[in-house]
Amino acid sequence: MDHEHCHLLLNSLSDYVEGDLSEELCAEIDRHLQDCENCRIVIDTLRKTVYLYHETVEPPITPPDVKERLFARLELNEFLNSNS
Amino acid sequence: MNKEKARVEDFSLEKLRAGDRAEFALLMDVYSGVVYRLGIKMLDDPQDAEDILQETFIKAYRYLGDFDGRSSLSTWLYRIATNEALMLIRKRKNTPLSIDEQLDQDLEIEKPFQIVDWCCLPEKEMMSAEARRYMHQAVEQLSPNLRAVFVLRDIEGLSTEETSRALNLSESAVKTRLSRARMRLRELLTAYFSERMAAQGVAEAGDD
Numbered sequence: 001m002d003h004e005h006c007h008l009l010l011n012s013l014s015d016y017v018e019g020d021l022s023e024e025l026c027a028e029i030d031r032h033l034q035d036c037e038n039c040r041i042v043i044d045t046l047r048k049t050v051y052l053y054h055e056t057v058e059p060p061i062t063p064p065d066v067k068e069r070l071f072a073r074l075e076l077n078e079f080l081n082s083n084s
Numbered sequence: 085m086n087k088e089k090a091r092v093e094d095f096s097l098e099k100l101r102a103g104d105r106a107e108f109a110l111l112m113d114v115y116s117g118v119v120y121r122l123g124i125k126m127l128d129d130p131q132d133a134e135d136i137l138q139e140t141f142i143k144a145y146r147y148l149g150d151f152d153g154r155s156s157l158s159t160w161l162y163r164i165a166t167n168e169a170l171m172l173i174r175k176r177k178n179t180p181l182s183i184d185e186q187l188d189q190d191l192e193i194e195k196p197f198q199i200v201d202w203c204c205l206p207e208k209e210m211m212s213a214e215a216r217r218y219m220h221q222a223v224e225q226l227s228p229n230l231r232a233v234f235v236l237r238d239i240e241g242l243s244t245e246e247t248s249r250a251l252n253l254s255e256s257a258v259k260t261r262l263s264r265a266r267m268r269l270r271e272l273l274t275a276y277f278s279e280r281m282a283a284q285g286v287a288e289a290g291d292d
Contacts, residue, residue, distance in 0.1 A: 010195065014263030041201045042270070048203050048210075049270040053238050056216050060117030066134050067116055071109070073138050074145060079109030 005032040009039050100148050112141055119165045125235045126169035128224045140165040155249045163250040166232050173228045202277035222272040226265055234265035
């Protein structure tokens with residue numbers, strides 16, 4: 001992780017992964033990745049990290065007792081079950 | 085998560101501003117889930133998450149008149165909720181991490197330390213209950229500022245622009261922090277999954 005290109009990659013990593021980079025810079029990084037195994041692993045595991053977090057997002061559910069107390073706190077109990 | 089996002093913009097701002105209680109109850113019904121989830125991710129404590137949830141909607145109810153409609157209603161709610169979470173973290177904080185250390189984590193480009201390719205692990209292993217718990221704990225290890233950006237972008241699915249509005253940060257600051265957060269998490273996940281790989285290797289060798 002010490003050549004100049006590795007630093008370039010680190011600085012632009014997020015944009016590269018998001019596909020946000022200029023074509024020119026992107027091509028330069030692609031070239032670098034072809035002969036830098038370490039950077040390739042970093043990119044792959046970074047992508048996998050983001051993928052895993054996206055895939056394991058829990059559904060947005062409020063536990064029923066928490067929801068009940070929320071509606072009570074706002075004095076909106078009368079509407080609690082009318083919406084769901 | 086996009087379903088909730090789409091639905092929240094269907095609310096009548098006029099009714100909400102006029103103090104229509106049924107409309108506000110509907111807003112809470114649709115949005116309590118994401119606000120509660122944000123609280124859990126930010127503070128990792130059900131009681132704190134519940135406090136954030138209640139404070140968010142109390143403030144929303146009180147300040148709806150000030151909502152200018154420049155951002156979407158959902159972004160506005162995220163903004164209140166994230167502020168509540170960050171305030172609570174500051175109040176609760178008794179961690180030994182100094183402000184300087186935290187700044188370092190936020191600003192420095194972290195050099196990758198662990199280079200292990202764990203991508204070949206079976207998906208089942210990477211999404212096991214234990215792995216999910218570890219991933220959750222890893223988020224808690226981020227500094228609050230990085231955590232807020234990561235939670236909004238990668239958990240709640242907000243765009244860079246929405247996140248920048250919710251946190252009152254420039255878009256480039258959002259990008260930089262997201263990059264730091266993801267790199268830090270990559271590092272933490274690598275530590276965990278490379279151990280899983282080693283364990284699996286041992287098990288496979290034992291099978292022969």
